[in-house]
Amino acid sequence: MRRVEPESVPVSIPLVVLDVREDGTVAVTVDGSPLHPDPFAPPWRRSSFGQIIDRATDDRTTPARVEVREADGTTFTDIIAAQRRRAPQPPPESEEPTSRPVFHAVEGDGFVPGEDVAVAVVTGHTDASGTGTARALIDPARLAPDAAGGVVEVVLFGRISGLTIFRRLP
Template identity: 80%
Template structure:
């Protein structure tokens, strides 16, 4: 058994009529009901168009059909669309105190005094072949300290002494 479908609701938007008089004043109706300016305010004038539309459309949250009827009998019609509602911006997070860089000291003994010591961060590991040789393929664009599964190792290598020190950072 089919469910009965509800009757479609006809779409209707308010009709705002602005009757412009010879002296430049304007009489406004919204769906046939008069819309007057605030108490003690001067009468509506042609220059009040923005205020009239804002008031008639609840600050443009509702679309409206607008008819402007000039004193000479000319009629202009337009549809004023509702503005999109802007979501409130998320509050900016509290600025955190800038954390200084975390420095770690890596040291080892066995170097010749004053020799050039290379410092290397281990980016991966490889196995030696049955011949005792090892090979590593390095992609310079992909070199990073986090490719070793989160464990960071540093090598200090003495270029004269050949001393190699390998340390894991905490």
């Protein structure tokens, strides 16, 4: 009697292609289909890489092959591995009453009326290299007030005007 072997199925992972344009915007396709930013959001930019990968891989639950095609013709390829998702741990039960969040208003003048203003919380500082390049590694644990003095800096950045305002929260 002849033994029947199951047919092998080729492994396939999505191909995410990022075409970086001269102006810094990025056109994205996933397996040839365009991937657009959310409606009314600004165009994808090089700094949107994390958001693009999260969207293309369903928050990194599936692996993907990523190809970045720079405007100067260079190409970079990498494989983004899927991450295991752990079930969220329930918060420890506390006998203290829950406190309401405290909101702080951050304001600045000089923006173009109606322009999109980005809001960012400063997580640290870095220096530019001798070539003018700056690099920042973000530690999620540092997204809270600075342990040294409880100081939180907020940046307002006008996407049209380029106006940048720094404010410290009390």
